[in-house]
Amino acid sequence: MxxxxxxxxxxxxxxxxxxxxxxxxxxxxxxxxxxxxxxxxxxxxxxxxxxxxxxxxxxxxxxxxxxxxxxxxxxxxxxxxxxxxxxNHLRIADTLGEFIETNFLAPEPVEARLREVDFAALVADWLSDRERSSALAGFVLRLLPQSLGAIEQSGLKDFIGKRIMTELERIELAPLAAGLLSAVTEKGRHQRLLDELLAALEKVLTNEETLEALREKIRKELPALFNLYRADAYLLRKIVASTSAFIQDARADAKHPLRVEFDSFVTNFIDRLRSSAAFARRAESLKRDMLARPEIVTVAEGAWDSLRSFLEQDAKASDSQVRRQLEAMLVDIGGQLARDPAIRAEINRGMVRVLADFVQSQKSGVGRFIADQVKSxxxxxxxxxxxxxxxxxxxxxxxxxxxxxxxxxxxxxxxxxxxxxxx
Known part of the structure; x- marks a missing residue:
């Protein structure tokens, strides 16, 4: 000044x-x-x-x-x-506003000027600076409690909840489950699941309380005469030894009959999920019964309250986990933008389209604003x-x-x- x-x-x-x-x-x-x-x-x-x-x-x-x-x-x-x-003060003002609107804000010069700006590179440089990303993360975190409160008061939470329930009702459960299981079986991940199940079963067979319960069950089924000769203990040892050996063989052999049978079972189950109308009806019925239960609504509300409480407490903490994660995410986004020219080019094209359309939609208002300012x-x-x-x-x-x-x-x-x- x-x-x-x-x-x-x-x-x-x-x-x-x-x-x-x-x-x-x-x-x-x-x-x-x-x-x-x-x-x-x-x-x-x-x-x-x-x-x-x-x-x-x-x-x-x-x-x-x-x-x-x-x-x-x-x-x-x-x-x-x-x-x-x-x-001619007023006429000059109107003419100036019209001139700027017609010549300076025409589509061709505006788009040409916008194409000269590398918006994505500016964003990438800005976000790659950790101090700036940290400041932005802190700013977002400071707005978080007010945003959560606004969501509560505006009824947006109920709206989102209803939309989620509506979308869940539209989902066909059987084809979705078939797709998920197919993705699991593509690289043999279901065999790893079988390995976990076999390991858990083997662990159960070595548990003393479990063995005692099995022995008691065998004792009740055997005639009293056999119990005098401790046949229950002998049978239990044979059963456990045979089962453990079978489990170890299955875990060690990639082509074990159990694994082949498990493959066949999973494949048939996926096919039935895809093609069986009866399976589809049962899955839809199960989905509707689950969504209709009040416990689901209670769980959803409790999850929201827990999430809000966690976010509010974390926002006040000096070593906020959310802030650290958000800062790291922003820095990572900046780095990825800097390394990927294709994404930057796409972002720049999008920015040019959006800003050019915005200028064209608002240029008459800009002309009137300039004219009004000159008149004043x-x-x-x-x-x-x-x-x-x-x-x-x-x-x-x-x-x-x-x-x-x-x-x-x-x-x-x-x-x-x-x-x-x-x-």
């Missing part, structure tokens, strides 16, 4: 000096004309001086009138077609700003007018004298 004031004061001083010089030149040419006319009878050369001075005075005076008429009425006289800018300006202040900006150049027109007028007068006087010499 201070620098602008200093520049304005310097311009005002320069404008006063150039105005004074132009006025002095006008006075000088007028005085020179009077002197030349006085001495013209004594020598023919004074006639040329007088012609030059007269035409220079007229040219300088005419240009002074033209310049003053732009901004105000010369000498305060109500001369028509003067004070051009004040009288104080006309005296506006004229003062224009004079400070271009007034110095306008005053040089007065110098040029005096010089060109003087030369023209000199040429006409010479022509006149030449014509007099003709017979």
């Amino acid at each position: 201070g620098e602008q004031l200093n520049r304005d004061q310097e311009r005002a001083r320069d404008l006063r000096r150039i105005k004074l010089a132009a006025t002095a030149l006008l006075v000088f040419t007028a005085a020179l004309f009077i002197v030349a006319r006085h001495f013209e009878p004594r020598h023919w050369a004074w006639g040329y001086v007088a012609a030059f001075a007269a035409a220079a005075t007229v040219g300088g005076l005419a240009d002074w009138y033209a310049i003053v008429a732009l901004f105000r009425r010369p000498l305060g006289l109500p001369i028509p077609h003067t004070a051009i800018i004040p009288r 300006w104080d006309i005296d202040m506006l004229i003062g700003r224009i004079e400070l900006t271009v007034g110095r150049d306008l005053q040089y027109i007065r110098f040029n007018g005096a010089m060109i007028g003087g030369l023209a007068g000199l040429a006409l006087h010479a022509l006149e004298q030449g014509l007099k010499l003709l017979p």
